[in-house]
Amino acid sequence: MSRTQAEKTRLAPLKTPSDLPTNAITDISAALTTLLADMFALYLKTKNFHWHMSGPHFxxxxxxxxxxxxxxxxxxxxxxERARKIGGVTLRSIGHIARLQRLADNDADYVTPEDMLAELRDDNGRLVSLLRETHEVCAEHNDVATTSLLEVWIDEAERRTWFLFETTRPQR
Incomplete structure (x- = not known):
């Protein structure tokens, strides 16, 4: 029984050419995929708190x-796309995100505005550490393109942490 061209194409593996060694592709794409799960978790928590914000500083x-x-x-x-560009694979579903994410969800019915901001401050601070860990993996494999992107995201996460810290700092 012969396969049609469409069947052959559908069964073809995702093999993107890369000059990185196989172990580098595996390590970097795994680190990026886990980081992506964290980004989606933080994004949804940030939007959750955005949608449920209340109070005088609404x-x-x-x-x-x-x-x-x-x-x-x-x-x-x-x-x-960076994970795919180097020849790796990435997230495929919300369940995949849930299995990989390292930042906790918040499903509480009510969270005070102060607690929302403090939780996001802490999560963004944790994200900085996770971004640095991913940077180390990429630097170890001399993936300068990914390390460059990560440096920008570290700066952005540090800025978010700073803004949230200043917003939650008690008045004197």
């Missing part, structure tokens, strides 16, 4: 979280 906090959510979401396609 407008300022609502707009801050919307801006931060947009910035986080902007990284997701770049991360996934």
């Amino acid at each position: 407008r300022d906090y609502h707009l801050l979280l919307d801006e931060q959510g947009e910035q986080i979401f902007a990284t997701t396609d770049v991360i996934a």
